[in-house]
Amino acid sequence: MRWILPLAVIVLLLVYPFVVNSFWLVQIGGRTLGFGTIVLSLVFLTAYTGMLSLAQMTVAGVAGYATAYFTAPTGGVGLLLPWPVALVLALALATLAGLLIGLVAVRTRGIYTLMITLAVAMAFYYLTLQNYDIFNGFTGFNNVEPPVILGLDLGANLPFYYMSVVLAASCYLGVRHVVRTPFGLALQGVRDEPDRLRALGFNVPLLRVLAFGLAGFIAGIGGILNVWLNASISPGSVALNPVIDVLMAGVLGGIGHPAGAYVGAFVFTIVDNFAIDFIARERFNTLIGLVFLAIVLFSPDGLTGLVRRAWTRGTGWARRDRGGAPKTDDIGK
Amino acid sequence: MIETLADINWRLFAIVTLNGLTLASLYFIVASGFSLIFGLMRVVNMAHGSLYLLGAYVGFEVSEATGSWIVGILAAGLVVAAAGAALQVSILSWMQGQDLRQALATIGVSIVAADLMLAQWGGSAYQIALPDAVSTFVPVPVAGRYAMARLMLIGFALVIGIALWLILNRTRIGMLIRAGVDDRRMLEAMGVNVPLVFVGVFAIGAGLAGMAGVVGGSVLSVSPGEDARYLLSSLIVVIVGGMGSIPGAAIGALLVAMAETYGLAYTPTYGIVYTFAIMVAVLAVRPQGLLGRAA
Secondary structure, X not given: OOOHHHHHHHHHHHHHHHHOOHHHHHHHHHHHHHHHHHHHHHHHHHHHHOOOOOOHHHHHHXXXXXXXXXXXXXXXXXXXXXXXXXXXXXXXXXXXXXXXXXHHHOOOOOHHHHHXXXXXXXXXXXXXXHOOOOOOOOOXXXXXXXXXXXXXXXXXXXXXXXXXXXXXXXXXXXXXXXXXXXXXXXXXXXXXXXXXXXXXXXXXXXXXXXXXXXXXXXXHHHXXXXXXXXXXXXXXXXXXXXXXXXXXXXXXXXXXXXXXXXHHHHHHHHHHHXXXXXXXXXXXXXXXXXXXXXXXXXXXXXXXHHHHHHHHHHHOOOOOOOOOOOOXXXXXX | OHXXXXXXXXXXXXXXXXXXXXXXXHHHHHHHHHHHHHHHHOOOOOOHHHHHXXXXXXXXXXXXXXXXXXXXXXXXXXXXXXXXXHHHHHOHHHHOOOHHHHHHHHHHHHHHHHHHHHHHHOOOOEOOOOOOOOOOEEEEOOOEEEEHHHXXXXXXXXXXXXXXXXXXXXXXXXXXXXXXXXXXHHHHHOOOOHHHHHHHHHHHHHHHHHHHHHHHHHHOOEOOOHHHHHHHHHHHHHHHHOOOOHHHHHHHHHHHHHHHHHHHHHOHHHHXXXXXXXXXXXXXXXXXXXXXXXX
16 A cells, blocks of 8 residues: 555656646646755754754755856856856755754754744845845846756756656655664654753754755755746845745645645645636735645644545544654644 | 045944934834743744834824824824734634744734735835924934934834833833743732733734834835834844843844944945844854843
């Protein structure tokens, strides 16, 4: 039974391009995978280390800005480099940004982590807005295109989609793997009993900072996919709204399980694109805000939690509540 | 030649300093409400910026309709205090003690509120008309002349600060609040209706944000996006000054506003970096904030 769902997801992902039009392929499929990877970095931090960071979109923005700066100089700002160097630099900078944010937030817990990472995120937004030397101010960067490798244009719809699938799947499986390694187990130990871990000789602050670094790397991959999808990046990409969007998608999907990241990103993207059709134009934020509020109030473990509970009830399996994934209200406890 | 240059710079410096003090006053009024709410209830109210913006819009409408700025600010204070109390009663009281879930819920509220306010008042900037008596310039040493309204704002912040201090330290209500901060359960056991105190404090904190909105909308301006700006400033002010401490909010507001104003005046493209550096420095040395108590 256990392999049915993963197999179905793999088949669905591979067949998807052949049953939908290009809008659904790129704007829904591609966006879900890129944005979902950024959400995944938040879910990883929250589910396995208990730290809720609002700076993941910021880290993704660092990678996006770096990609743009090194591959698509705009208005005299930027430095053209070969794309492999540019991408390595972008990921390195995102990881570094993750580590630095981790250093700032490492001594805080729960609600304080949330506040401080939000402050970091907003400070970065105002920096990109004010600064013209590196971030090209309000305009940002345009025409950020994926490279053409051996005649294969990664910017074309189908290659871009499959590249997104491969990268997102790697990140997802990477997270599933890391949390089973000694490092991942130590992180979960830090989440549950930091004092005991400390007594056992683990370096708790170092573990937390490293978790932020890994989350930064994952967010960086999502950020690069995102900047390619939009073909541009500007302060609006790292403003309060996108920063909160990551949190909303995570909470919608359920921040207890990595799969929740992509479920949340998918639902969020759908609502984002089609809100116009069923409520008044431009009232998307009211709708998504109310949905978010309803999830926080009634199902703290998100949509995946709802499904899981319906599933256990439906099949009557004896796997009811075997510890279970952490819920929103457990974080930081 | 050199002397005149030095002269001009001193004048600029004085004006920038006064601007910094004005901004600090505004930040203090907003952040003190935020800090008060956190101090008692451990609620990080992410909708605090929305309350500020709502106050500004209500103040604008009422002062336009009645022609009186004073009525406008009183109405804004009352309406926003009621909105804050409603937020506490309808949503937050159901998850008392789950601080992270409360923060998430207030984020949801702030998103909906920002969108509805955008629908109602549109994207353009408003300016709330000040009474004629204060829309003048007064002579000030070194700076030359300075807007009366801005000086009044500094005075307003001082009044608020002193009033809050007196209420917290010299009245029975203040005693209840301080007791609630120290030991909520014991206070409850002594027969005090703690949920009612919570609603009251939430209303006071929200009302402060609402009145700050009117003052800010008169001296500066009101537009969508201001909610995020004042939420951010409140966050940084209380992180620097210490969560739940009113004197801490004052010191934090001064540091943050001064850094921001000097930064913008002298190194325009890196202004925000100084604010941020202050926050990081404080976190590195005193994670609980300058005047905060260890959690």
